[in-house]
Structure formats: structure tokens, C-alpha cells
Amino acid sequence: MATDGNTGAAQFLPGEPDLGSLREAAARCEGCGLYRDAIQTVFGEGPAKARYVLVGEQPGDQEDRRGEPFVGPAGRVLDRALEEAGIAREETYVTNAVKHFSFTMKGKRRIHQKPTAAEIDACRPWLDAELTAIHPSVVVLLGATAAQSLLGRSFRVTRQRGQVLPFHDALAVATIHPSAVLRAPDREQAYAGLLADLKVAAGAGSS
Known part of the structure; x- marks a missing residue:
């Protein structure tokens, strides 16, 4: 249930940010209106010196309830694909471009709603700080929201997926987002594409 008032997260960042202080500060973030309806901030998780950072769109219903990223059905797809791609989970940090669950109500169910550009921009300081710390x-980048958040709004996952691109001092x-596999008419084909792209990332990380 997004609202306006996207003042941005920068004012909530701690003075000397590491992952611990960032997590603590993010729990109090009111940089956009999403905090009003979400249960809690869902910050990233993983080792402080992770070789890989995986960025999704936003937490889902289960993630919002548990306070952990990628613990729902899409997370299980991702875990399987990472293992098959040869990316060790202990070398990965998982997070989202937006740290609060954006949703609409349908009866008693909370239905995922794509975050707005303003909400993505408001939350960007948290993601930048995570990448700087790690x-x-x-x-x-898992899906269009994550990719456009960091690579610009002209980026198209459908055309540029699986390519190794320079990104600051990293690659x-x-x-696609793992949830797209669950929605795909042909799940096997969609999963094969996700796996192929993760294998490219694995190769980039080991070179």
C-alpha cells in the first residue's frame, strides 16, 4: 500500500556504516511511505565479505512476516539455482532494491505490488551502502526493478540478461527474478534461463 512522502533513506544512514549498523538503522527507516503498512524492514543477509551480492526487487509476504529476504517460494528456486550454478551460499549476500513490502489488499490477502520509481529511488541509499560495505x-541483479535501480531505467533484462557488465569496481x-520462474507457462525453460545466467555470474566471480 504505497503512499507518497518519499523523502529518501539517506537521512537515516548511520555515520560509520557497516552491515551491523546499517541493519539497525534501516529498522527505523521512514524514507518512503511503505514503512506504514509493512510489518518490518527486511534488510539484506549474508557475510560481510561476500563475493556475490544478489539483489531482488522487494520482500514478499513471507519475507515481511519473518524479516528475512528470499525465504518464500522464490527463495527456494534461487537456492536450488545457486547450488546448481556452483555459487556457494556462504559466499552470497542477498538483499532487495526496496526493503519494505509493497502490497495491495485482496480480501484478507496481501498481494505484491510493484514499487514505484520514487520508492526505489528513496531506498537506493541502503543498497549503495550495502555494496560499499561488502x-x-x-x-x-534479479529482475527489472533491481537491474534498473543500479544500471538505469533504460536497461532491459529481456535484451541484456546474462551479459557481464562493468559496475563500478565490480561486475x-x-x-530474471526467481518468482518469474514460478509464474512462467514453461517453468523448466524459465528455470534453465535463470540457471544459465547464474552460471555466467559464477564464472565472472571465479575469474
Whole structure:
């Protein structure tokens, strides 16, 4: 249930940011209106010196309830694909471009709603701070929202997925979001595409 009032997260950043202080500060973020209806901030998780940072769109219903990223059905798809691609989970940090669940109500159910450009921009300081703190070798962008958040709104996952791209002092690889596999008419084909892109990221991270 997005609202206006996107003042941005920068004012909530701690003075000397590491992952611990960022997580603590993000729990109090009111940089956009999403905090009003979400249960909690869902910050990233993983090692402070992760080789890979995986960025999704936003937490879903289960993630919002548990306070952890990628613990729902899409997370299980991602875990399987990472294992098959040869990316060790202990070398990955998972997070989202937006840290609060954006949704609409349908009866008693909370239905995912794509975050607005203003909400994505408002939350960007958290993602930038995570990347600065971790200093990964490869950033894997899961879906259009994550890719456009970091690579610009003209970026098209459909055309540029699976390519190794320079990103500051790291590399970036974009692919579909694991939830797209669950929605696809042909799940096997969609999963094969996700796996192929993650294998590209694995190769970039080991070179």
C-alpha cells in the first residue's frame, strides 16, 4: 500500500556504516511511505565479505512476516539455482532494491505490488551502502526493478540478461527474478534461463 512522502533513506544512514549498523538503522527507516503498512524492514543477509551480492526487487509476504529476504517460494528456486550454478551460499549476500513490502489488499490477502520509481529511488541509499560495505566481485541483479535501480531505467533484462557488465569496481550480471520462474507457462525453460545466467555470474566471480 504505497503512499507518497518519499523523502529518501539517506537521512537515516548511520555515520560509520557497516552491515551491523546499517541493519539497525534501516529498522527505523521512514524514507518512503511503505514503512506504514509493512510489518518490518527486511534488510539484506549474508557475510560481510561476500563475493556475490544478489539483489531482488522487494520482500514478499513471507519475507515481511519473518524479516528475512528470499525465504518464500522464490527463495527456494534461487537456492536450488545457486547450488546448481556452483555459487556457494556462504559466499552470497542477498538483499532487495526496496526493503519494505509493497502490497495491495485482496480480501484478507496481501498481494505484491510493484514499487514505484520514487520508492526505489528513496531506498537506493541502503543498497549503495550495502555494496560499499561488502565490496563484492559480482552483483547479480534479479529482475527489472533491481537491474534498473543500479544500471538505469533504460536497461532491459529481456535484451541484456546474462551479459557481464562493468559496475563500478565490480561486475554485474542481470537475470530474471526467481518468482518469474514460478509464474512462467514453461517453468523448466524459465528455470534453465535463470540457471544459465547464474552460471555466467559464477564464472565472472571465479575469474
